[in-house]
Amino acid sequence: MRIKKSVIWIFGVLIGVLILFTAAVITFGSTVHSDLKGNIQQKLGAFMDKKADANQFNGVVLVAKDGKVLFEKGYGFANSEEGVPNQIDTEFRIASLTKSFTAVSILQLENQGKLKTSDPISKYIANFPNGDKITIHDLLTHSSGVADHLKLTDTTQPITMAAFIDLMRKQKLEFSPGSEYKYSNTGYMILADIIETVSGESYGDYYQDHIFKPAGMYHTYLRKAETKKFALGYENMRKITERDDESQLAGYGDIISTVHDLLKYNNAIQNDKLLSTLQVEKMETGYIDSASWGIFKYGYGWNVADNFISFGRPLIEHNGSLPGYKSDLADFVKDRVTVIVLSNNHGTWNTGELSRELASICLGKRFWFYQKYF
Structure with missing residues (x-):
């Protein structure tokens, strides 16, 4: 007993x-943000103001519902030395958010019957090592195995697309195409070359003619010299000296834009103005694990999730990082809650964490501690 x-x-x-x-x-x-009072806009503002003060956020944030702005605000300085504030129309380097523009371009060309994502790249680039084994799909999903060109060249110097391709012709694959995921800026630069070969335009002109103009993006550029209200880059609010020549970022990191233009871009995608419904689905399908335990999968130019990290809701997201800059675009595609973060103060903070926590306020979801690590 x-x-x-x-x-x-x-x-x-x-x-x-x-x-x-x-x-x-x-x-x-x-x-759960139960301490926030007022309507959604007021809650987003109160949360972001506190976050900016605590984390020294410097940049612009926009949150939209159904394609319309709910909240937008600039924080800190576009030029700290001259006291120029970040405003809604400030222009930032969006870094790897550029990749989705390249993916859209490839899918448009596929729709025109000029290529197929299943094509081997040998069809478009002669004498490329193992080019008959590497497909456009492999490049889009970071599973091609191509070497990192940034380790093979002086990135501070200009490089032509022809010289870049010649450089890559001398390299060996790091793994068998399609066998694993390894994030590759180089793969997207190769895709930019394919866009030029197939379209007959420079990839920059292609973006302008087939994405920027149709989406109404009139404050989006490929080169800093064209910008009107450019934000200088900082590292923990210390001014940085930009090193990489813009030509070294072709197809994967050289676009400069604003939060409003990126909202127009995302709206154009989700409203089938740039791609058909089937192509959008193809782009937003996760093909290969891009994060631990398959929390994120990689589609074409986007990370894709539909699990606890995204509150059990379908999400496409991509961040960007360059010296002095960070960016993030997260779209909960069924809920049409969109968060865009552009910052000119690089640091250890996580753009995805900020985007998803702002979205949690709109969705009325609890934001768990483990969600901040992805």
């Missing part, structure tokens, strides 16, 4: 500990 009572007592203690632990996790391991 004593043994049974002891077992019951131990079991009761364990249940009590479990309840306390669960309560602690819910209380301290997540945020």
Whole structure:
């Protein structure tokens, strides 16, 4: 009888500990933003103001619902030395958000019957090592195995597309195409060359004619010299000296834009103005794991999720990072909640964490501590 009572007592203690632990996790391991007052816009503003003060956020944030702006605000300085503030129309380097523009271009050309994502790149680039084994799909999904050109050239110097391709012809594959995921800026630069070969235009002109203009993006450029209200880059608010020549970022990191233009771009995609519904689905399908445990999968120019990291809602997201700059665009495609973050203060902060927590306020979802690490 004593043994049974002891077992019951131990079991009761364990249940009590479990309840306390669960309560602690819910209380301290997540945020429901119940302290925020007012309507959605006021809640977003209060949260972002506090976040900016705590994390020294410097940049512009936009949150939209159904393609229309809910909240937008600039923080800090576009030029700290001269006291020029970041405003809604400030222009930033968007870094790797550029990749989705390249993916859109490829899918447009496929729709025109000028290429197929299943094509080997040998069809468009002669004498490329293992070009008959590498497909356009492999390049789009970072599974091509091509070497990193940034380790093979002086990135501070200009490079022509022809010289870049010649450089890559001398390299060996790092792994068998399609066998694994390895994030590759180089793959998207090769895609830019294919766009030029197939379209007969420079990839920059192609963007301008087939994406920027149709989407109404009149403050989006490929070169800093064209910008009107450019934000200087900082590292923890210390001015940085830009090193990489813009030609070294072709097809994967050389676009400069604003939050409003990026919202127009995202709206044009989701409203089938740039691609057909089937092509959008193809772009937003996850083909290969791009994060631990398959939390994110990579589509064409986007990370894709539909699990706990995205509150159980379909999400496309991509961030960008260059010296002095960070960016993020997250779109909960079924809910049409869009968050765009452009910053000219690089640091250790996580753009995805900020975007998804802002989205959690709109979605009325609890933001858990583990969501900030992806």
